[in-house]
Amino acid sequence: MSQTQPKTGHGIPWPPLIYLAAIVIGIVLGLLYPLPWIGDLLGDILFAAGWVAVLAVVALWFTAIRAMIRAKTTLNPTGVPDHLLTSGPFAVTRNPIYLANTLLLIGLAFITGNAWLLPLAFIAAFITQKLVVEREEKVLAMKFGKKYRDYSKTVRRWI
Numbered sequence: 001m002s003q004t005q006p007k008t009g010h011g012i013p014w015p016p017l018i019y020l021a022a023i024v025i026g027i028v029l030g031l032l033y034p035l036p037w038i039g040d041l042l043g044d045i046l047f048a049a050g051w052v053a054v055l056a057v058v059a060l061w062f063t064a065i066r067a068m069i070r071a072k073t074t075l076n077p078t079g080v081p082d083h084l085l086t087s088g089p090f091a092v093t094r095n096p097i098y099l100a101n102t103l104l105l106i107g108l109a110f111i112t113g114n115a116w117l118l119p120l121a122f123i124a125a126f127i128t129q130k131l132v133v134e135r136e137e138k139v140l141a142m143k144f145g146k147k148y149r150d151y152s153k154t155v156r157r158w159i
Contacts, residue, residue, distance in 0.1 A: 015101060018128050026117040064097050129157070
């Protein structure tokens with residue numbers, strides 16, 4: 001392992017901004033160009049599923065952030081982590097907070113009936129992967145070496 005610190009790149013915490021922008025764009029598009037939504041029983045089922053998704057989001061956020069705080073590693077997406085987390089939600093997905101953010105948009109789409117939020121959830125996830133996740137993975141591989149490479153072989157990036 002190299003003794004030099006990995007470079008962190010830019011200082012803008014992109015993930016929350018990306019997902020917030022997706023929500024705002026979805027609301028604006030929903031107001032200006034509303035798309036048809038499924039009604040009746042299926043609409044009620046999707047509404048309930050949306051609330052289940054939002055509860056899952058809260059659980060993912062809480063458990064991931066708690067694990068990061070307990071490990072005394074950075075919560076800053078542009079920072080260099082002090083520890084490689086591989087347990088808890090990190091045993092299921094390498095990016096539980098970004099996954100939760102994506103699930104939040106899907107849940108909000110189901111709750112509000114705003115179909116624009118569905119494609120925007122996947123667009124936000126793609127942009128997050130390109131701007132943030134791929135850079136984070138390089139930093140983790142540089143800092144933790146074989147331990148990170150082994151982890152990334154057994155735990156998927158998203159789900």
